[in-house]
Amino acid sequence: MSLRYGAAMADFVLVAGARLGSWAWDEVVPHLVAAGHDAFPLTLSGLAERRGEPTGQQTHVQDIVDEVERRNLRDVVLVGHSYSGIPVGQAAERIGDRLARVVFVDASVPADGEPFVAEWPDGGAAMTATIAENGGFWPVAAAAHYRGHGLTDEQIARIVSNSTPHPGGTLTEPAVLARPLDGLPATYIKCTLGDPEPGDDVARLLTNQGWRLVEMDTGHWPMFSRPRELARILDQILIDAPAK
Template sequence: MTSFVLVPGAWLGGWAWDGVARVLRDAGHEVYPVTLSGVDAGQREHVDDIVRVVEENDLRDVVLVGHSYAGVPVGQAAGRIGERLRRVVYVDSNIPTDGKSFVDGWSAEGQAWLREQMERSGGYWPPLEAEDYVDQDLCEEHIALILSRGTPHPGRAITEPAELVRPIGELPTTYLKCLMDGAMPSAVVLEQLTSPQWELAELNTGHWPMFSQPEALAKILAEV
């Protein structure tokens, strides 16, 4: 039995993992979906959210799973839980770089667009619109669910720098690339994949596989 700690990306809560969690629990695993702190939370609070779930439940043999934005706090939390960690799984996600934030790798145009969005929303990163989910292997029901339950993401969490207590390349890691969201991982991920501790997996679906392919995603998680 493995303890899976599942952390969703921006705008989502622990509810996003319902389909995956059901499959993993049916296979006998313990599953802990995480809803990260909102409102004015920063990067530190999100890392603490994840570590707290592990420590307060005294979890061992832990697989930390981070989707999209959540790869950044998950990678930091993985270094803090020490021998409790079994593996990190990044699901089509960003990964942390010490001293850099979630948006530091964005283009100048992308960062300007984000600043404008945050200024208009009072410091939050607003949820995506329906058209942003097109061609990502999502049915209308899934898109409607995401739009109805998604919430603004705290701006500080994506602009504060990561603080690594251990290099992520030293940790046993699987990076899962969702091919409908681009055939190749980012340059920073490819660099980490040169580590003997890292492996690459692929899934032919869009950026939100917990909705589009929950059974296939759960199978990959169980196998790692």
């Protein structure tokens, strides 16, 4: 497949956030395929149907790299939601010229030597304690966690019933970057419902030429609350992106 700006077809590798698996993209994939793209939702080690597999943060990075290489994908758009921005951001620099763009969907972005929990207000102390109390896992969140994000009761019930405890090491282990993210071709999708502004780390990255911001008027889980709109944004990203 040859990527052509202005009429871009791409291979989308979709990675959902903590506790979720490939199933989280079920309502997004058909819209991407209908637009002419190939879409590959990925379950990371230790989650969903891969629950019980040993894993760490670098295992998740390798999961993504292996998916790209195993399928021999080209013109790849890596999409990371929430926690998965951490491994996706690391994988993006490791797949070389296969990468067309990386998309962070209301996601954390990796910084070399920093873990996911570092961005939390208490430096991750409460989350780290919770992981220790739950056998090394971040437990599944209750329904109340998802309220106020533009989700229906049915959507919340689906998320809760299909979620799995998240392997704690992936949240507390440091990211490993050979270079800063500044030079990546990247789009940050900010979900503005209840939290309208990107964090300071993302705001700094958005000052770089290859980065751009797209806003969605919905909550943190747009693949459930606005799947058609999210797919439309993803479809347009390469057309609207700054030229390489």
